[in-house]
Amino acid sequence: MASLFPPSFDTLIDQFAALPGIGRKSAQRLAFHVLSMPDAQAEAFAEAILDARRRVHACPVCQNLTDGEKCAICSSDRRDASLVCVVAEPRDVASVERSREYNGVFHVLHGVLSPVNRVGPDDIRIRELVARVSEGNIREVIMATNPDTEGDATAMYIARLLKPFGVKVTRLAYGIPVGSNLEFADDATMLRALDGRREI
């Protein structure tokens, strides 16, 4: 049956429904909400989408998201640039920072190796990590990918790549419940995981 909404409204519903985890009914509810917003708020919403895409890019050093030249962490002179924590996604940076104990810098892979999803070493930012390490100013690389099959495999793969440079490569301790997700680690668990890190 044809929709009973105006085409431009259906288009908005389609756009919401295309987002991950948003079903048809939720998309409809969100579209109604957008219609009921004050003008300024709807414009701010549309502008936020375009603006984030225009401004946000990868930090040339650590590949984390930034809208400055370098990201805030790489720009800080209070961070130990010889200690690099490697995470899969930008959101994982926040998870490690929550320990309030970590004063090194990061490297964001933007993914993990996954034969199933056809993600190989050239599809994530491994080359950039090797280049950083090859410059010789890094003493330790902490692999903080998720403790699941793909995260472990990615950590092992990178560890093997980095060993020739004589850098210490460690892995977050399994304080994080296995099979779970870095994103949901609480502060204490993240702290234990950092403390118990061991060489791989």
Next chain:
Amino acid sequence: MASLFPPSFDTLIDQFAALPGIGRKSAQRLAFHVLSMPDAQAEAFAEAILDARRRVHACPVCQNLTDGEKCAICSSDRRDASLVCVVAEPRDVASVERSREYNGVFHVLHGVLSPVNRVGPDDIRIRELVARVSEGNIREVIMATNPDTEGDATAMYIARLLKPFGVKVTRLAYGIPVGSNLEFADDATMLRALDGRREI
């Protein structure tokens, strides 16, 4: 703790988080998704928000959403304009249409009376309904508000207002499970509810 994302990205997260039913983590996930979209898709999303708001307005006859002059149902000469089904929200029009049995027209109130939420008769489109009925070409008004306290109260209030005009006012039968929501009625239930409607 300050966010570790760039400000323009945080703004986008805030915009998603301001939508109903979207928590902080979901908003973050949606914002990442928007960043990973092809350019054209992100622009289409932003444009859909603005376009829907520019084009969509209330049909001058039935108050349903439309982006034409009158809505498709009010414009159709195959609909019985003397039979008016009163619903609370635009999405409820689709629920009634799903019965494939209804050939009258609609009136969309855009809300129900709710003392708790400070919604009074002047806050929803009751005046427009009374004006339609007072023109004298309507023989029956079917109250199809949700079968809950506010929906029932709204139906009774409107029935009392319309009685002086000598119009027949009916209520959808309780084929719809009480306490539930029109939006989730299946076709068969909606059909029974239409058939069993009774005068109030």
